Amino acid sequence: MKKLPVSKLLPGMFVQSVTKQTGRVKIKSQGWVKTQTSIDKLIKAGILEVEIDPDKTLTKTVPEKEQTKTPATKIKRDPWQKTHSAAQEMNKAKKLYDEAKTLQIKAFKDIKSGLNIDIAPFRELASGFMDSVFRNQDALACLTQMRQKDAYLLEHSINVSILMGIFAKHLNIEKDIIVELTTGALLHDIGKIKTPDEVLNKPGRLTEAEFEIMKQHAVYSKQILEESGLTGIAVDIAGMHHERIDGTGYPFGKKGNEISQYVRMASIVDVYDALTAERVYKSGMEPIKAFKILKEGCPNSFDGELLTKFIQCIGIHPVGTLVKLSSQKVGLVTESNPAMPLKPIVKTFYSAKHSRYTEVLDIDLSNKRIEDSLETTVKAGDFNIDLERFYKNSVLP
Numbered sequence: 001m002k003k004l005p006v007s008k009l010l011p012g013m014f015v016q017s018v019t020k021q022t023g024r025v026k027i028k029s030q031g032w033v034k035t036q037t038s039i040d041k042l043i044k045a046g047i048l049e050v051e052i053d054p055d056k057t058l059t060k061t062v063p064e065k066e067q068t069k070t071p072a073t074k075i076k077r078d079p080w081q082k083t084h085s086a087a088q089e090m091n092k093a094k095k096l097y098d099e100a101k102t103l104q105i106k107a108f109k110d111i112k113s114g115l116n117i118d119i120a121p122f123r124e125l126a127s128g129f130m131d132s133v134f135r136n137q138d139a140l141a142c143l144t145q146m147r148q149k150d151a152y153l154l155e156h157s158i159n160v161s162i163l164m165g166i167f168a169k170h171l172n173i174e175k176d177i178i179v180e181l182t183t184g185a186l187l188h189d190i191g192k193i194k195t196p197d198e199v200l201n202k203p204g205r206l207t208e209a210e211f212e213i214m215k216q217h218a219v220y221s222k223q224i225l226e227e228s229g230l231t232g233i234a235v236d237i238a239g240m241h242h243e244r245i246d247g248t249g250y251p252f253g254k255k256g257n258e259i260s261q262y263v264r265m266a267s268i269v270d271v272y273d274a275l276t277a278e279r280v281y282k283s284g285m286e287p288i289k290a291f292k293i294l295k296e297g298c299p300n301s302f303d304g305e306l307l308t309k310f311i312q313c314i315g316i317h318p319v320g321t322l323v324k325l326s327s328q329k330v331g332l333v334t335e336s337n338p339a340m341p342l343k344p345i346v347k348t349f350y351s352a353k354h355s356r357y358t359e360v361l362d363i364d365l366s367n368k369r370i371e372d373s374l375e376t377t378v379k380a381g382d383f384n385i386d387l388e389r390f391y392k393n394s395v396l397p
């Protein structure tokens with residue numbers, strides 16, 4: 001017998017038993033896996049590791065190098081396919097997120113000292129984000145929800161980049177374009193470095209004069225990227241993410257077809273992240289409310305068809321959302337369920353009924369034997385829950 005991570009399982013192998021899984025889905029654990037589709041189903045069901053009987057392997061397994069060869073014909077990707085579990089991906093995702101913060105800080109410094117941005121590390125990071133999203137988008141998606149109130153400018157651009165990657169993957173966009181999209185998103189607000197702090201961080205409504213100053217950040221973002229040697233999609237995103245379909249946006253007042261699909265995607269993601277962000281002066285809006293506001297902006301401001309697809313891929317209860325179940329258990333959504341959006345996998349660790357931490361449980365709400373359901377989204381502050389404790393201890397997802 002040999003234990004294997006499910007990502008290494010190949011068609012033809014004989015699975016003796018499941019040795020590790022996230023959910024509580026009971027699967028027929030013994031038998032041959034004959035197709036890649038059935039392996040994908042195991043991954044989707046939360047199976048992490050299996051025990052195989054090598055003596056019973058039906059066909060010679062294909063060497064790993066050959067498996068990764070690009071097929072001659074273009075295959076339509078399954079937007080939900082995951083090659084790794086979210087837990088397996090989490091450490092890599094955290095490293096990428098930290099790298100992104102360091103890079104952003106360096107870029108801010110460079111611009112302030114009159115230097116251009118070194119684009120190459122940003123492209124490399126964007127490519128890293130994309131690979132992580134393709135392995136399992138839930139890990140980075142989870143990190144976009146772990147915000148610090150005072151790090152908005154930094155985290156907003158990183159989050160927009162990650163969400164753009166997830167969105168683009170969902171739309172089956174080619175990988176080299178996804179890298180351009182995520183690079184542009186990482187730097188879309190870099191021009192804000194030239195916006196005075198009192199305007200940038202003003203909690204209340206901006207005066208007309210202040211708003212005019214604010215609008216300039218998009219012009220600066222475009223300039224900075226062009227001066228740093230970027231062209232095309234990334235520059236369009238930086239310069240036009242505040243343009244609106246009816247021409248009421250800024251800074252150029254572009255409208256309709258003048259605004260590309262890529263820029264339309266960026267404008268949706270940008271507003272979504274801004275609305276759901278925790279700020280020093282406001283708490284983050286629930287995703288469902290943010291979706292409602294974006295919907296109200298269709299078709300005048302946003303592209304309705306793209307928005308529907310964005311909601312589909314992010315989910316009504318995105319990964320990382322804190323929720324309360326009808327059993328009064330409180331936990332985080334750790335895996336979305338595209339087929340049944342109200343039945344994700346939830347990692348519970350707190351009892352609202354007894355106001356205390358509990359043992360950590362992975363509850364798959366789609367499992368028919370689980371008599372529990374998602375009641376509502378909640379805020380950590382409602383229960384004095386210390387989420388940092390869970391993040392730091394890598395208990396999640």
Ligand SMILES: [Fe+2]
Nearest residue numbers: 188189241242
């Ligand atoms: Fe902006």
